[in-house]
Amino acid sequence: MPVNSSGQERQSYGTVFYWHPTVRQHATGQRPGGPIEIDTMSNKPTTDTEKNTEQSFDVTIIGGGMVGLTAAIGLAQSGFNVAVVERAPKGDLTAAEYDGRSSALAFANCRMLEALGIWRHMEQYAQPINEIRVSDGPSLLHLHFDHKALGEGPLGNMVENRHTRIALFERLNELKNIQLFLGNDIESLERTAEKTVVSLASGTEITSKLLLGTDGRNSMVRRSANIPVSVFDYKQYGIVCSIEHEIGHEGIAHERFLPAGPFAILPLTGNRSSLVWTEKAHLVNTIMALPERSFAAEIQRRTGDFLGKIKPVGGRWAYPLSLQYADAYTDTRMAILGDAAHGIHPIAGQGLNLGLRDVAALIEVITDSARVGLDIGSEQVLDGYAGWRHADNAALISVTDLLNRLFSNDVAPIRAARDIGLAVVNEIPPLKNFFMSHARGTVGELPKLLRGEAL
Numbered sequence: 316m317p318v319n320s321s322g323q324e325r326q327s328y329g330t331v332f333y334w335h336p337t338v339r340q341h342a343t344g345q346r347p348g349g350p351i352e353i354d355t356m357s358n359k360p361t362t363d364t365e366k367n368t369e370q371s372f373d374v375t376i377i378g379g380g381m382v383g384l385t386a387a388i389g390l391a392q393s394g395f396n397v398a399v400v401e402r403a404p405k406g407d408l409t410a411a412e413y414d415g416r417s418s419a420l421a422f423a424n425c426r427m428l429e430a431l432g433i434w435r436h437m438e439q440y441a442q443p444i445n446e447i448r449v450s451d452g453p454s455l456l457h458l459h460f461d462h463k464a465l466g467e468g469p470l471g472n473m474v475e476n477r478h479t480r481i482a483l484f485e486r487l488n489e490l491k492n493i494q495l496f497l498g499n500d501i502e503s504l505e506r507t508a509e510k511t512v513v514s515l516a517s518g519t520e521i522t523s524k525l526l527l528g529t530d531g532r533n534s535m536v537r538r539s540a541n542i543p544v545s546v547f548d549y550k551q552y553g554i555v556c557s558i559e560h561e562i563g564h565e566g567i568a569h570e571r572f573l574p575a576g577p578f579a580i581l582p583l584t585g586n587r588s589s590l591v592w593t594e595k596a597h598l599v600n601t602i603m604a605l606p607e608r609s610f611a612a613e614i615q616r617r618t619g620d621f622l623g624k625i626k627p628v629g630g631r632w633a634y635p636l637s638l639q640y641a642d643a644y645t646d647t648r649m650a651i652l653g654d655a656a657h658g659i660h661p662i663a664g665q666g667l668n669l670g671l672r673d674v675a676a677l678i679e680v681i682t683d684s685a686r687v688g689l690d691i692g693s694e695q696v697l698d699g700y701a702g703w704r705h706a707d708n709a710a711l712i713s714v715t716d717l718l719n720r721l722f723s724n725d726v727a728p729i730r731a732a733r734d735i736g737l738a739v740v741n742e743i744p745p746l747k748n749f750f751m752s753h754a755r756g757t758v759g760e761l762p763k764l765l766r767g768e769a770l
C-alpha cells in the first residue's frame with residue numbers, strides 16, 4: 316500500500332485513488348465471514364443458509380451503483396420482481412470514504428427521483444443550483460446562466476453521492492418486490508432465447524426474463540456479450556474534495572477553465588462546496604500527497620478569494636478520466652445502462668444524469684410492453700430502449716468531449732476563439748436558454764419519469 320510523505324496511508328479503490336489524513340483502514344472487498352445477502356422483504360441479513368437455492372425474478376440487475384439501484388426501484392414500482400447483484404457490501408457503498416463525489420443532478424432527474432419516492436430521503440442534503448458561471452482562466456469574458464431567465468425552479472441540485480446512495484437504500488427498504496444480493500461475486504452469466512441465469516459464488520442461481528448491466532465502466536455484462544467499446548484516455552484525473560469557506564456560495568456553481576483542464580466549485584448545503592479539479596495525470600500523485608496546508612494553499616490559489624478563506628474537509632479522491640462508449644446497448648435478453656454503456660468527462664456534470672435518463676427510458680419501454688403482453692426480454696422491446704437512448708447519449712458524449720479538448724489547453728488562438736464563443740453565447744438569450752434547458756435536462760424526447768409523471 317503506498318504511503319505519502321507524512322507517513323499517512325494512501326489507499327487504492329479499484330482504479331480510484333483515495334487519501335485521507337486520518338482514516339487508516341477501509342472496509343473494502345469481501346468482509347470476513349463470507350458473502351452477505353440482504354433480504355429487503357424481511358430487512359434481515361441472510362447468510363449461507365440460503366446457499367444452493369434457485370430463485371426466479373422478472374429482471375436481474377448486475378451492479379448496485381446509483382444507476383442500478385434507481386432502476387431496481389423504478390421497476391419494482393412498476394410491479395416487476397427484481398433481483399440486484401452487487402459485489403460490494405452495503406456498508407462499503409454508503410461509507411464516507413467509498414465515493415467522495417457530489418453530483419449535479421439536473422432538474423428533470425430530481426423530478427424523476429421524486430416520482431420514484433427517492434427524493435424525500437435525500438432532499439435535506441440537496442443544495443439548489445441557481446446560477447452557473449463559466450470563465451476562462453483570467454479572462455474577463457464569461458458566461459453566466461441564471462435560472463431566473465427561464466422562470467422555473469433551479470437548474471438542478473448538488474447532492475453528495477453518499478447521501479444519494481443512502482437514500483436509495485432507504486427507498487429500497489420500503490419496497491417488497493426487490494431482493495438484494497450484496498457482497499456477492501458472480502460465477503457465471505448465461506443468456507438463452509428463453510431466460511437469463513446468473514450463478515453466484517454463494518451457490519444461489521438467479522433466473523429471469525431480462526438481465527440489466529449497470530456494472531460500471533468495466534461492465535462484466537457488456538463483456539459477456541462481446542459488445543465492442545471505444546475508449547479514449549484523457550490522461551487527466553479529476554481530484555475531488557470538499558471545502559468549507561467563510562463566505563456563502565449563494566447557490567452559484569463556478570466552472571473555471573485552467574490550462575490543465577476545468578476546475579469546478581460546486582455548492583453544497585451550508586458554507587461548503589465540492590471541488591472537481593482536473594489535473595494532468597503525471598502531477599496527480601504529487602498533489603494527492605501534499606500536506607494539508609499546501610493542498611489548501613493550492614486550492615485557494617485556484618478558487619481566488621470570492622469565498623473568503625477555504626479549508627479542505629474530509630478526504631481527497633482522484634478519478635482517472637476517460638471517454639468510453641459501447642457500440643450496442645442490447646443483446647439477447649440483455650441491456651446495459653449508465654457507465655456500462657457510456658462513460659464521459661465530468662466537465663458538464665452529466666454522466667449520472669445520462670445514466671438516469673437511460674433508466675427512465677428503459678422502465679417506460681418495458682412497462683408499456685408488459686401492459687400489452689409483450690415479452691420484456693424480447694429483441695423488439697429492447698430495440699425500443701436502444702434506439703431511444705443511442706441518439707440522446709451520442710449528442711452529449713460528443714459535446715462533453717469537444718468541450719474538454721477545447722478548454723484543456725493554453726494555445727493562444729484557441730483561447731481567444733473560445734473566449735469570444737463564451738461572450739457570444741452570453742449575449743444571445745435564446746442560445747443561452749437552450750444551454751440552460753440542457754443543463755436542466757428538459758430537452759429532447761423526455762420519458763414520463765423525467766417529466767415527473769407516473770408510469
Ligand SMILES: Cc1cc2nc3c(=O)[nH]c(=O)nc-3n(C[C@H](O)[C@H](O)[C@H](O)COP(=O)(O)OP(=O)(O)OC[C@H]3O[C@@H](n4cnc5c(N)ncnc54)[C@H](O)[C@@H]3O)c2cc1C
Pocket residue numbers: 377378379380381382383400401402403416417418419420499500501529530531532534535553554555591634652653654655661663664665666667668669670
Ligand atoms: C470526478 C467526477 C465527477 C462527476 N460528477 C458528476 C456530476 O456532477 N453529475 C453527473 O451526472 N455525473 C457525474 N459524474 C459521473 C457519475 O459519477 C457516473 O456517471 C456514475 O457514478 C455512474 O453510475 P453507474 O451506477 O452507472 O456506475 P458505477 O457507479 O460505476 O456503479 C457500478 C456498480 O456495479 C458494481 N459492479 C461492478 N462490477 C460488478 C460485478 N461483476 N458484479 C456485481 N457488481 C458489480 C460496482 O461495485 C458498482 O457498485 C462524475 C464522475 C467523476 C469521475
